[in-house]
Amino acid sequence: MKKVLALVFVLVLGALIMNHLNDNNLFAGFGDAMLENRVSQSYIDRDATENNDGVVFDESLDLESGAANTVTAIVADYRSFDTLGEVTVLFISSFGVALLLGQSKKRIALEFKPNFMLKIGSRALFAVILMTGVFVSIHGHLTPGGGFPGGAMIASSMLLLYLADDEFRAKMRGFKILESVMGVFYIILGLAGLMITGFFLENFLDNGALGTLFSAGMIPIVYIIIGLKVGSEISSVIDHFLSEEGA
Amino acid sequence: MEIISGVFLIIGGLFYALGGLGIFRMPDTFDRIQAGTKATTLGAFSILIGVAFMFPSWSLKLFLIALFIVLSNPIGSSALAKATYRSFGGPSNVERDDLKEFLGGTKDVD
């Protein structure tokens, strides 16, 4: 009975999609894209100041996105909704690892004890690496990098502690809470944009002067959120791989 | 200023080349670790100082790089040395081996 129902459901869905594809209602303009109207071309042709008089660091105010790093402007401002999807993909993969490897309690003890110098020195280096990760996340709109590399750096500081200290185990609950809270913050930010400007994830903050820390509107906030989220997700993946099931 | 910077840069390059040569010429892994760690550390320092002479405003970041290298390089190479001794044993040409009693067995002493 269930199988028949599923078959009927899939057939109805397929018929609907095919019907709409034929009408060109679901995907307007499907199949007849106009090359001169492509998104990438309009980004290339676009001018940041409207009147072609160039952009000066620390002086140019109220540019369209205000980020010195163009890639960041695209990832975290123009295409912020896609980035939300990317973060979700990462969340699902870490969730999948958690499901596959199970809720584990005990940390796998590596067979050989770590070197003494590594054990002590990692505690100092860990702080520097963590700080660099946070720095990269915060300065995504000014320097190369951004939330994703910053999050990876945060996770690699955790990996260093896992490798250097046999007893170390991160507080997984803390990571999970941080991860969820950051996801919620991202959505709230998007909803705030929807409330204030009428578009989801639209920038509603002042753009500031190009090249300073407090500029580019929402981009630094978005990238801090992404950095913490990615960092906690990858850290939880590392933890799951280094833990064993059972008591 | 440019002359001082150039001298430091060339010294740095020279030590990098010597580090590479040391890695290539030394007969066993531990000596290679020694040559690789030391020569390249001073090479990196030299190049950082040379660049700092030309661009004094960058010196904070250059200092951070130097700090990180001087902290991480010895730790990494000693971890590597221990791992090498554990997995491949000591080299055959040693003239004195006090480490055997500590790391010689396959079981961990710790």
Next chain:
Amino acid sequence: MITIIVFGLIGLGLLFALMRLIIGPTVADRVVSLDTFNVIVIGIIVMLSFVFERSLYLDIAIIYAILAFLETIVFARYLEGHYGNH
């Protein structure tokens, strides 16, 4: 002129390290030469930022240094675990 000489010397170092990476009889030798390689590459990035006069590239040098250190540690722990019971 100076930059050409410096890059030449660094390239020489890289070449020797690469040769050790290829012929190195054991895995440990390869990892050691890779470690040296990484420190040399940090120098190259700093030199590039010097040539192009962009302090932005120094950020990349810092991040590369951190990741290179982690790579060395991971390889060292792997060697211990994998070849430990010889």
Next chain:
Amino acid sequence: MKYVATFLVLFGSYLLLAGITLEEVIVGAIVSLVLSVIISNMVSYNIDAKFPLRLALFIVMYVPVFLIELIKSNVNIALRVINPSLPIHPGFVKVKTALTGDFQKLLLANSITLTPGTLSVDIDGEYLYIHTVDVTTADAKASKIGAKFERIIGVIFK
């Protein structure tokens, strides 16, 4: 006290990364404050109240000696590498140290690694295990490698 020291380390590394402007100082202070609370709960180490004095002593006494030794060690290794006959007599030496604190021992081990012809492999209790390029030198025979640094570090962390 532990929180203050952690905060100072984090804040220092942030300022080194970001440069000193008013905005960066404010943001760096906030970030370091939050991270220092988290890190202090996550990683265990202890720092006592004489930290600033020690840092000053460290810079005045330790750094110059260290730099000179680093240059000496590099010239030493370079000469050995260039020499066509490769004059090396490798070996492992066990050295006893009087230092007790973890951080002191780490500092000593790192200094030994970056000084002429020696590489510390591991520390077990009060013994350091050192690989040296030349076991025939007087230092290695008497197991006095790193004695100079041990004295300086002992003074700094008295």
